[in-house]
Amino acid sequence: MKIALVAHDKKKEAIIQFSISYAPILKKHELFATGTTGKKINEATGLPITRFLSGPLGGDQQIGAKIATNEMDMVIFFRDPLTSQPHEPDISALMRLCDVHQIPLVTNLAGAEVMIRALEAGFFDWRNLLKNEDN
Template sequence: MNKNKKKKTIALVAHDNRKADLVDWVDYNWKELIFHDLVCTGTTGAMVEKVLQENCMLANTVPPQVTRLKSGPLGGDQQLGALICEQKVDILIFLWDPMQPQPHDVDVKALLRICALYNIVTATNRSTADFVISSELFHQEYKPLVKDYSAYIKRVIS
């Protein structure tokens, strides 16, 4: 890895109807992704691991370790949200399906709320993911500014 590149933790999540799109994106960008720590929910993680292993085998390089959380509806969204709260995730690529109601919609909304709260880079479609991975900032140290919520935490409740 180039010494000037900053290793990031990238979370990859996709709803069922968007998993193929995410796998295609990973397949296209694998040469960038192998230098970073990857976190995925459930089945998405298995699919991402497979495409990375195939590409790395062909290129005779070591695939990155992919941390696999539970499936989103089984708590993976909450696990990922906790990692974001602990500032252990730098970027979320979440290809969600806007045409299909999800049984865990409230979890998805909570995850996106946490991303906004902690001001982490969040791509919810492939175009944005393409802009993120091709940005100069992708390769640099980047510390997002997080609003100071201390007044909220210290508020008096009567």
């Protein structure tokens, strides 16, 4: 599965701890991230991660583009709801595209824990079926 990992600045430590805790699961998948989030997770875990631009410079939109073309299977987004973001329209657009294309999206740690365990249990195998239909 192709998984996008994204965290706003005040949630970076949380996504790092999450990634360390679930590295045994994450390492079985293809990981993508916005710029700074990906750098920090890679430094903390050694997991290979394809990095897009930093969020404010277009990274959320790059992930959105992958969703639009059915090249991303889920989004784990540690969002900071208490700090205004200069690129709020990009964030809304990313979440909207998840809804448009039925891409599983979580926006906080509690959801991410459920998502990653569901992933490991095979709950998202239907994504592979969809992709096979596209081919």
